[in-house]
Amino acid sequence: MRIGVLTGGGDCPGLNAVIRAVVRKGVKEYGHEFVGFRDGWKGPLEGLTMPLSLETTRGILPRGGTILGSSRTNPFKIEGGVERIKENLEKSGIDALIAIGGEDTLGVATKLDALGVKVIGVPKTIDNDLNNTDYTFGFDTAVNIAVEAIDRLHTTAESHHRALIVEVMGRHAGWIALHAGLAGGASCILIPEQKFSIEKVCQWVESRFKSHYAPIIVIAEGAIPQDGDMVTKDQTLDSFGHVKLSGIGDWLAQEIETRTGKEARTSVLGHIQRGGTPSAFDRVLATRFGLQAITAAHEGDWGKMVALHGTDIVRVPLASATEKLKLVPLEFYKESEIFFG
Numbered sequence: 500m501r502i503g504v505l506t507g508g509g510d511c512p513g514l515n516a517v518i519r520a521v522v523r524k525g526v527k528e529y530g531h532e533f534v535g536f537r538d539g540w541k542g543p544l545e546g547l548t549m550p551l552s553l554e555t556t557r558g559i560l561p562r563g564g565t566i567l568g569s570s571r572t573n574p575f576k577i578e579g580g581v582e583r584i585k586e587n588l589e590k591s592g593i594d595a596l597i598a599i600g601g602e603d604t605l606g607v608a609t610k611l612d613a614l615g616v617k618v619i620g621v622p623k624t625i626d627n628d629l630n631n632t633d634y635t636f637g638f639d640t641a642v643n644i645a646v647e648a649i650d651r652l653h654t655t656a657e658s659h660h661r662a663l664i665v666e667v668m669g670r671h672a673g674w675i676a677l678h679a680g681l682a683g684g685a686s687c688i689l690i691p692e693q694k695f696s697i698e699k700v701c702q703w704v705e706s707r708f709k710s711h712y713a714p715i716i717v718i719a720e721g722a723i724p725q726d727g728d729m730v731t732k733d734q735t736l737d738s739f740g741h742v743k744l745s746g747i748g749d750w751l752a753q754e755i756e757t758r759t760g761k762e763a764r765t766s767v768l769g770h771i772q773r774g775g776t777p778s779a780f781d782r783v784l785a786t787r788f789g790l791q792a793i794t795a796a797h798e799g800d801w802g803k804m805v806a807l808h809g810t811d812i813v814r815v816p817l818a819s820a821t822e823k824l825k826l827v828p829l830e831f832y833k834e835s836e837i838f839f840g
């Protein structure tokens with residue numbers, strides 16, 4: 500078979516590990532050929548390809564980003580987009596696609612599968628919000644980066660008797676905030692799944708100062724105050740209808756200063772959480788996903804996504820990945836409240 504591989508949406512550490520595993524097993528064990536499509540769905544849409552072979556995928560395991568490039572191109576928003584993809588796949592002699600992505604990329608893959616394109620999905624996102632897989636690769640690395648930042652912020656916060664706020668990514672899911680906040684010993688963690696009371700946050704800040712520690716507040720970019728709205732950078736939408744988040748951390752710092760009289764500053768971690776080398780956990784998870792994805796393709800098990808269930812790599816219906824967002828269960832969040840304040 501001749502198999503196309505693409506990576507779409509926001510990049511994350513581990514993408515290259517999947518590509519390497521797919522190609523390595525696909526060539527050595529099954530004798531398949533590979534073509535890399537560049538920049539997500541833009542690749543098959545515009546016929547942008549690059550060679551994928553044992554040689555071109557050597558040495559990429561620890562590299563962050565994606566050697567294929569990525570984009571948030573939505574072919575269903577482009578006149579004749581699907582027909583162009585089908586034509587280009589035929590022109591390049593592609594029998595099937597392995598699409599590595601999050602809810603948007605896999606949403607497109609699901610629709611293409613229904614239209615007869617042979618496709619296997621691989622779940623990636625630092626947000627960890629894809630349904631029907633316990634974890635996505637990229638998440639562990641993002642959490643580790645955030646924890647390192649929190650550890651560093653503790654010492655400077657204490658030196659200056661300040662409240663320090665760490666704004667992390669995650670869009671509408673609080674997984675990064677919750678895990679990084681728990682691992683970093685935050686004085687409170689604010690996630691999109693549970694609107695927060697600013698009065699309560701200020702009480703936690705004050706109680707932390709009383710015990711002679713400086714508070715660290717971890718806030719997800721999509722967190723919402725009880726009496727306010729989600730903060731967005733601007734109102735422009737990307738081709739999948741998402742607004743750009745960020746800004747809630749600065750809003751919170753101002754509120755804390757006004758209400759408690761204590762100095763408060765914000766660090767927005769932003770894309771630092773997505774860049775650089777993957778953690779060992781993500782390298783292994785991404786590799787196992789890649790190995791299972793190429794076997795699924797070899798067996799012609801189309802319309803499936805590889806997933807982590809417990810410690811097993813399994814195949815689930817591709818459509819189930821995007822049925823709903825996998826949000827933080829409130830019981831899990833409530834459990835962490837014992838450490839707040």
Ligand code: F6P
Nearest residue numbers: 509624625626668669670744773
């Ligand atoms: O979905 C991954 C993610 O990093 C989100 O956490 C964040 O809101 C978004 O992508 C940022 O996207 P972009 O890099 O396109 O600004």
